[in-house]
Amino acid sequence: MTESEAVAEAPAKGLRREVLVVLPGLMLAILLAMLDxxxxxxxxxxIVGEFGGYGHMSWVVTAYILAATVSTPLYGKLGDLYGRKRLFMFAIGVFLIGSVASGAAQSMEQLIAFRALQGLGAGGLMVGVMAILGDLVPPRERGKYQGFMAAVMMVATIGGPLAGGLLTDHVDWRWAFYINLPLGAIALIxxxxTLHLPRHRNKAKIDYAGIALLSAVAASLVLVTTWGGNEYEWDSPQxxxxxxxxxxxxxxxxxxxxKAAEPVLPLRLFTDRNFTLINVVGFLQGFAMFGAMxxxxxxxxxxxxxxxxxxxxxxxxxxxxxxxFxxxxxxxxxxxxxYKIFPIAGGxxxxxxxxxxxxxxxxxSELTTSIYMVVFGIGLGLLMQVTMLVAQNSAPQRDIGVASSTSTFLRNIGGSFGVAAFGSIxxxxxxxxMSGKLPPDIAKNFSGGGTGGLEPSKLAQLPDKIMDVVSGGVTDAITTVFVWTIPFAAxxxxxxxxxxxxxxxTGGQPAKEEPKEAEPATIAA
Incomplete structure (x- = not known):
């Protein structure tokens, strides 16, 4: 080990002990973003059965993902310029306000709008955690901590469906949103x-034009994938x-x-081969994963x-x-x-x-379905944390926030495209x-604006012959979705x-690569 490497690694060993103080708060923030x-x-x-309009079902998910995706680069860049702590706490607050509003929604339109508000807060949660972790822990040590974060994601993914089912069956679906409040309050405290990061006093001009154009690109592409072949024909003027x-x-x-002095998404990052490739993998991973699940x-x-x-x-x-895994x-x-073997094996x-x-x-059978899902889950486990790790390692420390936000942005935009596109499919x-196989009075419930929709409790009351048609149609539709996910995963x-x-x-960047106003990150016990 050279002298410079020893100096760089020394602070990291101290941080490994102290980072445990703030780790629970970061893990709760990840839990909030993933649980929702x-x-x-x-x-x-x-929810769709109560409000009607299964044709808009995917928008309950898409609105959240799209808003989170559009806001993610802004959180990453502002964190690099002005510091992360207050911005991170602001994101948690917005997320909690959106959670309360979503739980109180009285129509599908309101729910979609409030889910978008939730997403605006969620955009700062994931990137905030990963960027803060990037400030505190060098890449070589980061695998362990990102492993903890990935485990929390998995706990959320395990506990989320179970909690959602319990709340829907025994309380009310609205508590699927209200449950965020106590978790968010603890995370904020x-x-x-416990978290003390240096405050940056940067006078750089915010890239408002870049933010607006990036938002326009993301929103218009998601609308294309959502409306194409569903609301409008693919060759329609819209x-x-x-x-x-x-x-x-x-x-x-x-x-x-x-030309921007401080671009919201610096194109220079994409001159690094690994940064570009791993983000392509993340985009395609999000497309297939969110669309399928x-x-x-x-x-x-x-x-x-x-x-x-x-x-x-x-x-x-x-x-x-x-x-x-x-x-x-x-x-x-x-x-x-x-790390190279993991995105290959996971894919x-x-x-x-x-x-x-x-x-x-x-x-x-349920057992066979679970076995299929376990195989799918193992692939996710091998892939999930590697994309962020490689992206951060491929960027200078001064760009750790924007590197994290870019990786999150591309994965989320892939997920948004996937949910929208596969929702249309x-x-x-x-x-x-089901065309021509159902009586008109039942078939109308499956139109985009119908009030019966696909609510399981109502479907259970249908005659067996009609239920067979519905089950067959749903199975055909879902397996078709999985067929379409395979080319993107491949x-x-x-x-x-x-x-x-x-x-x-294994340590921090050389001093010349750090911003002049930056100071060593410290954590107060």
Whole structure:
């Protein structure tokens, strides 16, 4: 070890002990962001059944993901410029306000709007945690801590469907949102009292033009994937106009970012090969993962006849597999410094899981479905933490926030596209599969503005012959969604092979690469 390496590594050893003080607050913030994604999924069939309009079901998820995605780069850049603590606490506050409003929603339109408000807060949670961790822990040591974070994500994904089912069955679906309040309050107290990061006094001009154009690109593309083939034909003026607008906005965004003093998404980061490749993998991973997982509870509750609680229970094996393999990957990366194998192996296992899920039928048992989901979960576990780790290691320390936000942004935008696109595929295939097979008075419940929709409690009252048609249609639609996820997962697998095994840093960056106003990060016990 050289003298400079020894000096760089020395502070990291001290931080490893003290970082445990603030770690619970960071883990609760991750829990908030992830729990809200999973807990709502189990309650969604009941929510849609109450409010009507299953054709807009995907927007309950898409609005949240889109808002979080659009706000993520802003949180990352402002954190780099002005410090992270207050911004992080602000994000938690916005998220909690959105949670209260979503729980009090009285229509599908209100719920979608309040979910977007939640998403504006959520955009700062994930990137805030990862950037703070990047400030406190060097990349070589970060695998262990990101393993803890990945485990929390898995706990949220396990507990979310189960909690959503219990609350929906025994209390009210609105508590799927209200449950965030005590968790958020505890997180705020811990962060306020234990986290002390340097305050940056940077006079750089905020890249408002870049923020506006990036938001326009993301929003227009999601609208294209959501409305195309559903609300409007793919060759309609609306879809063609949105597509053209997104292309123009993208070109304008690139031109603005090349000249901006402090770009919201610095294009210089993409000159690093690994940064570009790992973010392509993250985008495709989000596209396939969010798109696929949104519809699993629908299959379990409608076709297999599970209650929301039972649906949550059957998610546990999948998430346990993901959690175990994610923790194991983090430990191996910390010990060896090697990481390239994990996105490759994770991609291969995820594809295998998706192939198995395309084999679902109306008679597939709950045990068989769980086995398929475990395979899918193992793939997720191998992939989840590597994308952020490689992205942060590929950027200078002064850009750790924007590197984290870019990685999160691209994964989330992939998820938003996936949910929107696969939601359209699901709706179109469902309509096609049941076309002409249902009486008119029942068929109207499955139109976009219907009031009966796919609520499991109402479907259980249908005659067996009609229920067979509905189950068959839902199964066809969901397996079609999984078929469409495979090409995107396969492309991510191929891209992962081109990632270079660049050594993980064992300490901080040289002083010349740090911003002048930065000070060593400290944590108060």
């Amino acid at each position: 994604n999973t807990i709502v999924g189990t309650a969604l069939p009941t 811990i962060i306020a009292t 879809i063609l106009g949105l597509s053209a607008f997104s292309l123009v906005a993208l070109v304008a965004f690139i031109m603005v970012e090349r 949104t519809f699993i509870p629908m299959y379990q509750q409608i076709v297999q006849g599970l209650t929301p609680t039972e649906s949550g229970v059957f998610f546990i094996p999948m998430m346990l597999g993901a959690m175990v 994610s923790l194991g990957a983090g430990q191996i990366i910390t010990r060896t410094g090697k 291969a296992v995820m594809i295998a899981g998706m192939l198995l899920l395309t084999q679902l039928t109306t008679s597939t 699901f709706a179109n295939q469902l309509t096609e599969s 492309l991510g697998f191929l891209v992962a092979w081109f990632i270079k095994e660049v050594p993980l840093r």
